[in-house]
Amino acid sequence: MKLATLRSPSSRDGNLVIVSRDLRHAVRVPDIAATLQQALDDWSRTEALLRSRAEALEAGTLEDAFDFDPAAAAAPLPRAYQWCDGSAYLSHAELVRRARNAEMPQSLYHDPLIYQGGGDRMAGPRDPILIADEAWGIDLEAEIAVITDDVPMGVSADEAARHILLVTILNDVSLRNLIPSELAKGFGFFQSKPATAFAAVAVTPDELGDAWDGRKLALPLRSWVNDRWLGEPNGGHDMNFDFAALIAHAAKSRELGAGTIVGSGTVSNRDRAVGSSCLAEVRMLETIDSGKPETQFLRFGDRVKIDMTDVAGASIFGTIEQTVVRYEPAG
Incomplete structure (x- = not known):
């Protein structure tokens, strides 16, 4: 599973996305976690949900998938606690x-x-x-x-x-x-x-x-x-x-x-x-x-x-x- 953070004008911590293995496509997952930090804080719950969405992204079955642009990406954790x-x-x-x-x-x-x-x-x-x-x-x-x-x-x-x-x-x-x-x-x-x-x-x-x-x-x-x-x-x-x-x-x-x-x-x-x-x-x-x-x-x-x-x-x-x-x- 590949995870990234897209920049957001409303949040310094950006928006969490799942990225396809070939780095070509992505999908937002606000229903699972708004940010990567939120996903990590609750990993015992979010991991399985994220993996299921990642599999759907690879299968090409998600209508809300979009082209992934690395230039729009922040660091995976734009602010890290440590x-x-x-x-x-x-x-x-x-x-x-x-x-x-x-x-x-x-x-x-x-x-x-x-x-x-x-x-x-x-x-x-x-x-x-x-x-x-x-x-x-x-x-x-x-x-x-x-x-x-x-x-x-x-x-x-x-x-x-x-x-x-x-x-x-x-x-x-x-x-x-x-x-x-x-x-x-x-x-x-x-x-x-x-x-x-x-x-x-x-x-x-x-x-x-x-x-x-x-x-x-x-x-x-x-x-x-x-x-x-x-x-x-x-x-x-x-x-x-x-x-x-x-x-x-x-x-x-x-x-x-x-x-x-x-x-x-x-x-x-x-x-x-x-x-x-x-x-x-x-x-x-x-x-x-x-x-x-x-x-x-x-x-x-x-x-x-x-x-x-x-x-x-x-x-x-x-x-x-x-x-x-x-x-x-x-x-």
Whole structure:
């Protein structure tokens, strides 16, 4: 089952729709749940109703079905009660720390790193990357994420896996030149993490077939900048902490509410032939090879594309396509 949120002039949380597997058609379901958050809050009731409507959509028997336009989609959860992002691929963590002359803490090899991001305003798959200053070091980060139901405090990793309801992909934009001074304060990211953009569609794990093992997604996550291939690391390879481990870590001392989004961090493989999911990795590899980076961070007008396809080559979540745009204050 594939779910999305269409923008609505009357609600910041948009309108929930079911999307066909080929991403071509959709149907609104206000009689089941007005928003995705409402559906997640009452998943024990809404799941079966949504699945039944999804089957009817696939069968072509719904008169109120319409063409699905990803440009009209918001993030699946335009406002998330909780957005926490991990650093599950240590090959990425090692490189970016080398880039800022920082040590790799030994604790990261056995204890996941997670930061709490801003969930008040998520960007949709076609929204611009709004940044005020190019000098901040604008970078994409292609990631995978899961969305949970209510997770109890102290949940084990095995139990945590059963709380994963939906899977999607995202672009967790980073401002690389703001990160070092923020982290030096010892209090984490804030200004260096602008709005995160999500694919139009979040899917139930059964849509992913054998690529989903209940804890991670073993498919290539592909990225391009200005139509130039950046990389396609496999989400199931070199994931030191799977989603179950990340959820258990996040829930060690708190309950997680339904609709919590948990990100993987930048997908990264140790096989460098598959490329990278962010420019910081590219720059660090260039520095290792030649002593200095050649690739520039994103500039105004640059275009970013992120997608994941199934084994038949069909997009699973819809493509994230964004342009970097200078932010101009209103008025």
